[in-house]
Amino acid sequence: MVLDLLEGLYLLEKGLLTVYERVKAEGAPSETSRPWRSIRQLLRPFLERLRRFLRGPREALTRVTAQQVIRELRPRDLRELGRRLHEDFEAKYAVYKDLRDTGLVVTTGIKFGCDFAVYRRGPGLEHAPFLVSVRKPEDTITAPDIVRAGRLATTVRKRFVLALVDERTGAVRYLMFKWFRA
Structure with a gap:
């Protein structure tokens, strides 16, 4: 794993x-x-x-x-x-380290179809409020990808976050999607 x-x-x-x-x-x-x-x-x-x-x-x-x-x-x-062993290991590690350094608890997000499920306090103490998918800034993300992620996150009452890693600088940026009813 x-x-x-x-x-x-x-x-x-x-x-x-x-x-x-x-x-x-x-x-x-x-x-x-x-x-x-x-x-x-x-x-x-x-x-x-x-x-x-x-x-x-x-x-x-x-x-x-x-x-x-x-x-x-x-x-x-x-x-x-x-x-x-793992595709995009460096990018995933950069995001993992950044989240851990801010005091968040990071677990695998495979059951949600993303890279990480992120907790403020930890599993068993709360539900993970965030689902994080690691991407590179040059990756293409289609409208159906965003809708799919949004529907999943809304269904399980979580916020969907794209973590973008700049491979040259190692900087991590986060884009959080907040869904609302129209």
Whole structure:
């Protein structure tokens, strides 16, 4: 899921998360040539070691076999993974980061047919007031696209927002549609 990767990168850049990758030692068959399918796979070695550490620190430090090396991933490693796995990853991450930096809670919007559902307080505490679709300024948006988005947003009582990302500057602009009865 894209959101897991976005959240992982966001927390890694903020210094709140460390992500590890399991690689084979020299001479052992490599698993690094296969692209990871999700952030959970990237986090699995870390979580396994954490569980072992909670049972006993000595065991945690000695359980890695001679065939395995744990490598700490940097933000640019996760960005590269995101670019390989997901279309428009950089634009989506720019919007995700901008929304999170303003204190909003961002979840996947796939069930609404958009990129993100955005909350002021969080799921379970309120319904998401905004549905966000990430676009580039040069993207063509047709009248039926706008009507479709508006009808969906109105049906589920949310505001539809287009997030436009300028790839040169990284600036994010938002266009919010407010529907009214004629």
